[in-house]
Amino acid sequence: MNLWRLTWIFTVLSLLGFGGGNAIIPQMHRDVVEHYHWITSQQFAQFYALGRLAPGPTTTMSALVGFAVAGFAGAVVAALAVFVPAGIVVAAVGRAWRRLHAHPFRDIFARGMAPVVIGLTWAGVLTIALGALDAPLTVGIALVVSAFTLFTKWNASAMILAAAIVGIVALR
Numbered sequence: 385m386n387l388w389r390l391t392w393i394f395t396v397l398s399l400l401g402f403g404g405g406n407a408i409i410p411q412m413h414r415d416v417v418e419h420y421h422w423i424t425s426q427q428f429a430q431f432y433a434l435g436r437l438a439p440g441p442t443t444t445m446s447a448l449v450g451f452a453v454a455g456f457a458g459a460v461v462a463a464l465a466v467f468v469p470a471g472i473v474v475a476a477v478g479r480a481w482r483r484l485h486a487h488p489f490r491d492i493f494a495r496g497m498a499p500v501v502i503g504l505t506w507a508g509v510l511t512i513a514l515g516a517l518d519a520p521l522t523v524g525i526a527l528v529v530s531a532f533t534l535f536t537k538w539n540a541s542a543m544i545l546a547a548a549i550v551g552i553v554a555l556r
Contacts, residue, residue: 386454387461389420394446394465401470405443407501409508412449413515422453429515443467521554 393415401408409432416422423431431452435445443466450462484490517523529547533540 386422387457390450390453390458390462391465394450394462395469397446398466398469399473401443401466402497402500402504404501404505405441406508407504408443410504410511412446413511416449416453417515423449425515426518427452429512432512433516519555522551525550 393412397408397412397415400411413425413428417425417428428449431445431448432442434448435442438444444463446466447459447463450458450460452458454461481490513526517526525547529543532538532543
């Protein structure tokens with residue numbers, strides 16, 4: 385039964401993931417943490433972090449969720465369900481998008497969708513933050529890294545690595 389639910393949830397998320405993988409994070413959290421209680425919010429944040437560390441899109445975390453729910457079969461089902469439907473849609477829409485290369489609708493549509501993508505991305509950030517910021521130290525680390533990311537030109541990857549090291553050492 386869980387394999388069917390995984391397939392359904394991640395297929396729907398795949399088709400609704402307009403704006404990239406981060407756009408589906410809030411709904412994925414609602415489904416797998418709040419509705420089905422397959423994993424905790426803290427596990428979700430950890431899976432998200434692992435998905436960000438691995439090469440490829442963030443939605444690779446779907447395999448981790450699937451594995452937590454139904455082992456290896458769950459990982460395969462969740463990964464296929466999150467990538468295959470979106471891949472088919474992108475291939476079809478990409479062909480139509482190329483045909484409309486000179487049409488003014490393309491630019492109007494792209495400009496109109498920018499706020500939607502930004503809003504979905506920030507909703508994903510908030511969802512992850514609620515699961516990851518579980519102690520004063522983690523809140524402090526997040527605020528410092530956010531400030532440095534916004535107000536300096538320091539390498540974001542280096543800051544994230546430094547934050548991880550501080551967290552590992554301080555939260556042992």
